[in-house]
Amino acid sequence: xxxxxxxxxxxxxxxxxxxxxxxxxxxxxxxxxxxxxxxxxxxxxxxxxxxxxxxxxxxxxxxxxxxxxxxxxxxxxxxxxxxxxxxxxxxxxxxxxxxxxxxxxxxxxxxxxxxxxxxxxxxxxxxxxxxxxxxxxxxxxxxxxxxxxxxxxxxxxxxxxxxxxxxxxxxxxxxxxxxxxxxxxxxxxxxxxxxxxxxxxxxxxxxxxxxxxxxxxxxxxxxxxxxxxxxxxxxxxxxxxxxxxxxxxxxxxxxxxxxxxxxxxxxxxxxxxxxxxxxxxxxxxxxxxxxxxxxxxxxxxxxxxxxxxxxxxxxxxxxxxxxxxxxxxxxxxxxxxxxxxxxxxxxxxxxxxxxxxxxxxxxxxxxxxxxxxxxxxxxxxxxxxxxxxxxxxxxxxxxxxxxxxxxxxxxxxxxxxxxxxxxxxxxxxxxxxxxxxxxxxxxxxxxxxxxxxxxxxxxxxxxxxxxxxxxxxxxxxxxxxxxxxxxxxxxxxxxxxxxxxxxxxxxxxxxxxxxxxxxxxxxxxxxxxxx
Amino acid sequence: xxxxxxxxxxxxxxxxxxxxxxxxxxxxxxxxxxxxxxxxxxxxxxxxxxxxxxxxxxxxxxxxxxxxxxxxxxxxxxxxxxxxxxxxxxxxxxxxxxxxxxxxxxxxxxxxxxxxxxxxxxxxxxxxxxxxxxxxxxxxxxxxxxxxxxxxxxxxxxxxxxxxxxxxxxxxxxxxxxxxxxxxxxxxxxxxxxxxxxxxxxxxxxxxxxxxxxxxxxxxxxxxxxxxxxxxxxxxxxxxxxxxxxxxxxxxxxxxxxxxxxxxxxxx
Numbered sequence: 163x164x165x166x167x168x169x170x171x172x173x174x175x176x177x178x179x180x181x182x183x184x185x186x187x188x189x190x191x192x193x194x195x196x197x198x199x200x201x202x203x204x205x206x207x208x209x210x211x212x213x214x215x216x217x218x219x220x221x222x223x224x225x226x227x228x229x230x231x232x233x234x235x236x237x238x239x240x241x242x243x244x245x246x247x248x249x250x251x252x253x254x255x256x257x258x259x260x261x262x263x264x265x266x267x268x269x270x271x272x273x274x275x276x277x278x279x280x281x282x283x284x285x286x287x288x289x290x291x292x293x294x295x296x297x298x299x300x301x302x303x304x305x306x307x308x309x310x311x312x313x314x315x316x317x318x319x320x321x322x323x324x325x326x327x328x329x330x331x332x333x334x335x336x337x338x339x340x341x342x343x344x345x346x347x348x349x350x351x352x353x354x355x356x357x358x359x360x361x362x363x364x365x366x367x368x369x370x371x372x373x374x375x376x377x378x379x380x381x382x383x384x385x386x387x388x389x390x391x392x393x394x395x396x397x398x399x400x401x402x403x404x405x406x407x408x409x410x411x412x413x414x415x416x417x418x419x420x421x422x423x424x425x426x427x428x429x430x431x432x433x434x435x436x437x438x439x440x441x442x443x444x445x446x447x448x449x450x451x452x453x454x455x456x457x458x459x460x461x462x463x464x465x466x467x468x469x470x471x472x473x474x475x476x477x478x479x480x481x482x483x484x485x486x487x488x489x490x491x492x493x494x495x496x497x498x499x500x501x502x503x504x505x506x507x508x509x510x511x512x513x514x515x516x517x518x519x520x521x522x523x524x525x526x527x528x529x530x531x532x533x534x535x536x537x538x539x540x541x542x543x544x545x546x547x548x549x550x551x552x553x554x555x556x557x558x559x560x561x562x563x564x565x566x567x568x569x570x571x572x573x574x575x576x577x578x579x580x581x582x583x584x585x586x587x588x589x590x591x592x593x594x595x596x597x598x599x600x601x602x603x604x605x606x607x608x609x610x611x612x613x614x615x616x617x618x619x620x621x622x623x624x625x626x627x628x629x630x631x632x633x634x635x636x637x638x639x640x641x642x643x644x645x646x647x648x649x650x651x652x653x654x655x656x657x658x659x660x661x662x663x664x665x666x667x668x669x670x671x672x673x674x675x676x677x678x679x680x681x682x683x684x685x686x687x688x689x690x691x692x693x
Numbered sequence: 694x695x696x697x698x699x700x701x702x703x704x705x706x707x708x709x710x711x712x713x714x715x716x717x718x719x720x721x722x723x724x725x726x727x728x729x730x731x732x733x734x735x736x737x738x739x740x741x742x743x744x745x746x747x748x749x750x751x752x753x754x755x756x757x758x759x760x761x762x763x764x765x766x767x768x769x770x771x772x773x774x775x776x777x778x779x780x781x782x783x784x785x786x787x788x789x790x791x792x793x794x795x796x797x798x799x800x801x802x803x804x805x806x807x808x809x810x811x812x813x814x815x816x817x818x819x820x821x822x823x824x825x826x827x828x829x830x831x832x833x834x835x836x837x838x839x840x841x842x843x844x845x846x847x848x849x850x851x852x853x854x855x856x857x858x859x860x861x862x863x864x865x866x867x868x869x870x871x872x873x874x875x876x877x878x879x880x881x882x883x884x885x886x887x888x889x890x891x892x893x894x895x896x897x898x899x900x901x902x903x904x905x906x907x908x909x910x911x912x913x914x915x916x917x918x919x920x921x922x923x924x925x926x927x928x929x930x931x932x933x934x935x936x937x938x939x940x941x942x943x944x945x946x947x948x949x950x951x952x953x954x955x956x957x958x959x960x961x
Contacts, residue, residue: 488856510859518857520850528851530872540858588854 165190165363166211166331170223171233173203173210173387180206182387183223188380190330193357193364195378195395197371199410199607200578203387204367208333211365212248213240228330245272249324253336255316259308265292265319266304272326291322295352313474314345321352328360335367342473343634347678350377369607371414372680375399383407399686409609415687416612417641418619424644425464428500429596429628430485430516432460436493437480437652454480456652457494462596467622467629469643469660471636471675477652478632482600485630486518498596514543517589521601523581527573533559533584534569540592558587562617579610586617590625598630603638615642636679640664648672696948702941706934710756719747721754722906730924739930742913743920748927751908752934758820758909759938762902763889765824767882770831775878777832778839779870783862785844794840797833805830806895813901820893820903827892831885838881842874876950883946887939894935910935 166188173181181203188194196204209215211225211232225232227247232240244250252258259268269291270284279287285304292302295318308316317337324332334353338346354377357364366378374381375395382392383404391404402408437455455477462468472478483489485496487504496504502512517540520526527536537555541547548554556566562583573581582602589597599618603611619642621627633639639646639660646663648656648671656669667673713721718738725745733740739748781793809826816822843866846852855865890910896902897911905912910931917927 483853486853486857488853513857513859516857518854520853522850526850526854528869528873539855539860543859585854 163189165192165228166365167226168207168211168224169226171207171210171225172222173206173215174220175216176218180387181210184384184387184389185223186380186382186389186392188331188363188365190363191357191361192380193354193366193378195366195368195374195381196384197368197374197381197410198384199369199609201386202384204384205335206387207384208250208335208365208367212244212250212333213237242276245329246276246278246327247329248331248333249327249329251317251320251324251332251334251337253339255313255320255340258320259316261308264305264307265297265302265311265322266306269304269319269322269326272323276327278327287326288322291326292319294325294356295319295322296348297322312345313341314349317341317345317349318352321349321356325356325360325362328362330362331365332356332362333365333367336369337366338373339368339370343636344473344674344678346373346680350680353377370680371399371411371608372682375682375686376680383410396683396686399682411687413609413612414637416608416615418612418616420467420619420642421623422465422467422644423623423626424466427464428461429464429466429498430460430462430504430630431497431500432458432481432485432494433497434459434494435481435484435491435496437477437484437489438492454652455484458649458652458654459494460647460654460657462628462630464595464628465622465626466645467631467643469639469646470630470632470649471634471639471646472649473634473675475651476649478649479600481649482518482598482630482632486516486598487513510543514540514592515594516596516598517592517594518598518600519582519585519589519602521604523578523585523605526585527581529573531573532569533571533573533576536573537569537584537588537591540588543592554591555587558591559584561590561621562587563613577610579606579614582606582610582614583617586614586621590621593625595626596628596630598632600632601634602631604633604635611638618642636664636676648675695944696952699941699944699946699948702937703945706756706938706941707760709753710760713750713753713757717747717750717753719750721750721908722746730920730927732924732926740924740926742916742924742927748913748930751913752910752930755908755910755913755931756934756938758903758907759890759893762820762824762827762893763886766827766831766889766892767885769825769828770835770885771878771882774832774835774837775839775871778836778841779843779866781836781840782843782847782870783866785847790840793836797836800830800833806892809892809896810899810901813896818896818901818904820907820909823893823896823902826896827889831889834885835878835881838877839874842877843870846870846873880946880950883942883949887942890935890938890942 164187169185171181171184184207186194196207198204210221213232213235215221221233223233266285266288269288273279273284273287274281288304289299293299297315297318338349341349350373353364356362368374378395381395381398382389385406391398391407402411434457435455436453436457439452439454441450441452443449458481470478484491485504487506487508490506498504498512498516534555537558538551541551555569559566559568564580564583576584603614606614622629631639631643643660645658646660647654648663648669650671656663656667656672663672664676667676723746727745728741729743729745731737731741737747742748777793781790784790809823812826813822852865852869855869893902894911897909898915902911903909913931914928920927
């Protein structure tokens with residue numbers, strides 16, 4: 163029996179096709195994974211099924227939910243189905259909840275809108291649902307507000323809202339992408355349990371192949387609005403019949419070729435660094451502090467790639483800002499090249515030796531400047547701009563795989579991957595020896611990420627750079643670093659060669675982190691492993 | 694669409710003012726009692742007032758007064774408010790920020806038109822005092838808009854990149870922050886410009902703005918209200934001029950904001 167049947171679903175927005183004859187079936191109690199890169203049409207498929215397409219969208223084809231045709235259904239009838247028959251879970255639990263309403267009211271709202279219960283009854287059901295998603299009554303009364311909860315707890319509230327009326331179909335759009343890896347594992351467990359116990363069908367939209375491998379019974383790979391390959395998960399993973407699927411899977415496993423030449427000269431040394439923030443002060447009470455980074459020590463050698471992993475709030479980014487000399491330390495010291503202290507007042511000439519690439523390819527550039535000016539900005543660190551500034555900008559753009567002519571264009575004309583190349587060109591322009599990469603590939607699609615990782619390793623080999631590579635993604639850290647530090651609650655809890663730390667973790671937190679990371683079962687990707 | 698309508702309305706308004714320097718249908722102050730309170734005709738396009746002065750000529754010269762007052766008032770507001778806002782954002786959380794913000798609150802605490810009336814009645818009614826009074830109240834408006842826009846920009850990665858390039862707060866404010874809050878300032882500028890026109894009209898209406906014989910839309914309205922029964926067009930034309938000018942400026946501000954943003958320009 164099929165629950166959701168989609169046949170030849172096509173969508174065009176203002177005449178531009180975004181979905182092309184998408185067909186798939188979903189049975190009750192089954193998890194159907196829809197994977198692909200950004201812009202491939204995964205989310206658009208979900209929106210079309212929900213009848214939530216943007217204005218100017220033309221829809222063709224069929225989507226049937228338990229015998230009811232969904233395409234072309236009047237908005238009134240569609241409203242009756244949403245929430246009752248179809249539940250939706252979004253990516254960003256921080257914005258999916260109304261900050262002014264209690265969690266109980268938000269879960270009860272679905273029941274009230276559908277006239278399924280009186281207010282008292284709705285709150286009673288809300289309590290049951292919150293219990294079901296693991297927010298027990300004694301710690302999470304209905305009167306809690308979203309800001310009192312963590313990201314994972316908020317996502318549980320979103321799930322409770324989605325299952326309030328026990329819908330037959332649950333659509334989860336990147337439900338764990340915004341969450342830490344240990345939280346992700348718990349949410350995935352919860353979804354797995356819901357499907358098994360309540361017999362719902364789950365349509366799981368994700369870019370993460372390992373998440374799909376661990377959860378989905380069937381999977382479809384999307385590219386440019388089309389399903390290029392579909393079938394039972396293990397079969398698709400093992401056969402990879404389509405060229406795009408092969409490229410996607412290979413990129414997810416990509417390990418750049420590196421020839422590390424690690425010297426013994428210390429490039430960056432952090433000695434018992436303390437980063438302390440004052441907390442809001444109560445009258446007549448002694449001042450209170452929060453230590454985001456507690457006595458952290460590390461050493462980055464010439465030509466080395468040092469990984470720094472940890473979950474959000476562990477202090478990685480705070481440490482990165484201090485290491486870059488953007489924030490002052492409250493204790494300890496950071497030194498560049500073994501002797502020069504790093505801090506907000508460090509001399510410009512020293513700063514030129516230490517540059518960074520940040521996470522967000524969209525927020526990293528002044529949108530009003532042309533690329534050549536953006537890349538040349540660090541020349542400000544020199545007493546006078548070099549005579550060959552234009553040539554050096556052109557050379558830096560060529561170095562990162564762009565053309566010198568690209569310097570005349572504005573940043574919005576480039577894709578996310580190209581922007582990250584431009585960010586690398588900007589970081590290289592003063593010929594620094596140390597580069598801090600703060601989640602530099604986290605916002606990129608897997609194939610683009612593989613290219614950027616190749617580029618970083620290539621640049622390291624050619625210019626003898628040292629990298630401090632900060633990431634939450636263990637697979638990327640494994641691919642590119644020589645040594646790794648694991649950070650938890652402002653402290654380094656484990657340190658060692660990358661393979662040793664990730665294969666045989668010693669600290670309980672590292673063990674938990676490694677265990678929680680979704681993995682594609684060994685054997686499913688055999689020919690890659692052999693290659 | 695809005696941009697063009699706004700540009701046309703504001704253009705007519707500016708053209709009227711500029712044209713009045715070289716040509717008006719009649720000398721604006723020339724009285725002709727025999728021709729008083731005439732309805733619109735071929736000779737007097739918009740009719741005449743109770744002294745027989747040409748309404749069209751007075752509207753044209755009145756536009757000059759409005760523009761002069763509004764430009765200087767917005768200029769004072771931007772000239773002092775934007776640097777203060779940038780400074781507050783660059784030193785966010787410090788005592789400088791606090792002083793700038795609380796100073797703005799202090800000015801905001803007074804009803805602006807009442808204080809303008811106070812200033813003009815203490816220092817004597819004149820266009821210059823009206824300009825100063827309106828201008829001072831624009832300073833915290835621009836300081837607040839600038840600070841609000843700038844603070845969200847200070848958290849972005851490109852500001853961090855500029856700090857890594859060794860740039861200090863003042864330079865980052867000018868190079869990176871100001872161009873990216875400019876669209877906010879243009880919109881706020883056109884709103885304050887139209888509010889300046891309204892405030893000038895209001896002060897003139899109560900006799901504290903431009904003094905006779907300098908024509909002003911506000912005083913034209915004030916003079917006409919006792920004659921509403923006899924010659925309603927006397928109230929209608931300056932009223933329409935105010936409404937259309939304010940509407941035009943607001944549409945223009947919105948349109949300019951979209952045009953100046955490279956991201957929105959691409960989608961347009």
